[in-house]
Structure formats: C-alpha cells, structure tokens
Amino acid sequence: MASTIRVRATSSGETTEVQALIQHPMDSGFVKNAKGETIPPHFIQQLTFEHDGKNVFIADWGGGISKDPYVKFTFKGGKKGDELKISWVDNKGATDTTTAKIQ
C-alpha cells in the first residue's frame, strides 16, 4: 500500500524546511454520522521526524487537528540528499513510516 505520508523537505544550506501531509480521518469522537451515531475517536497521536539519528520534531496531536493533517516546521542543518525518517502512531495503535530525501 502506498504510504499515507507525503513529505517535502527543502534545504536552503543552513536550514531545512519540512512540510508533511498525511492521509488520516482524524475523527475527534465528537461528530455524529448521518444515522446520528457518534463516530468513535480515531486520530494520530504522535508524529516524529528524525534526521541523522536524532529527533528534530515531535508532534503530539489530539482529535482537534484537521482531517488529512498538514504540518510545517524548520530545523537547522540537513543537506540535500540527506534522509528524513517520518513515522506516526494513532490512538488505535496503527502506524506508518516513510523516508524522504532532502531536496
């Protein structure tokens, strides 16, 4: 299956800007479906970005993050061609991991 994670990481030489877009329903547990039944909570809890064996960014999320979440951050270092490892785990224990090359 194709990865749920899409990442664009761009190095300016000194810093690397990272944008990630993830496919996930991010159900908060407060929304009802057409039949009036509550949709159970299903959301990513932790999203981790690793560069050169070190975590450069950790996102802890609740159900208040939008469906198909987007996040952008910048870290110092990272050269073109370096690998960035991205992984998430959701409240049901599902996970996904991918790697992206810094451009």
Added chain:
Amino acid sequence: MSDVEFSATRRLILQGAGAVALIGLGNLPFGLTPALAAANDKYPEEAFKQKSDADAIKTLYGKTAEPSDKVKLDAPEIAENGAVVPISVSTTLADVTSIAFLVSENPNVLIAKYNIPAGTLPNVANRIKMAKTSNVTVLVEAGGKLFSASKEVKVTVGGCGG
C-alpha cells in the same frame, strides 16, 4: 475498578505530581530539569482530555503562562470552514522547548503540542478544527517559562456570515 474511577484516580495522581514538580522547581530551579526533559517525549494523554484552557495548561505544564508580544500567532479573523483553520506561530524567544495550541470552545481544548529539540526553529504551521467561534491560544515554553498569545477566530457556519 471502572474506567471512570481509573481515569479520575490518574488525574488526581497527575495533578499531585504537577504540584510537587512546581514546589520542587521553586526550591531547586535546575534540579528537576533532566527528569522533565525525559518526560517531554511521552504523549500527554491526560492533557488532551481537559475541558478548559486553565486545566489543559496545568496538566500539560504545571505552571501558568504569561502573555508575551514576542509570540506571534497567525490565525484568520474569520474561518469560513471550521473543519480546516490554518494556524501558525513564530517567536523571537530563545531556548524554546515546546509549542502548544488551545481552542477554548472545543470539547477538548488542547489541539496539539510540538516538542522543539535544540536546533529546530520555533516556527510551526498546522491546520486545526474549530467547533465554533473561539479564542485560539498558543503557548510557547522557553527557558523553562511559559508564554502565550491569543486571538479570537470567528467561525462561519454554512457561509452565512455569522
């Protein structure tokens, strides 16, 4: 033990731990730093269940935030679609270790907490859900202190300009 009792007990224990940490910090400013740093990477489950800004801040950080004009919160005046509201923050504060977003009127007020390791810039953009018109608050933990900025975002339901 039922789930309800279990979570109530946990909350009490956590609140107790927060109070102890506060007292400890008051007496020994640097003594507890390594323990807090280690706890920083764990998912703050209890904080995400809180119903008010004050409770979420207390559960997450165990201290209060002071408003700072060095924290720049970028949020729309009016969000046509409460399901996707782009919010970003930047700050000129030094030694930022984490950034958190709160929406006062959401069922659970804590939206996200970002851990900022050394070498990562204190600028984050994300998209959040808002149940209705509400204050949005961003917390920036810098040098062991907590700073905040808030802005009201009006949420239009069905695009009728309310």
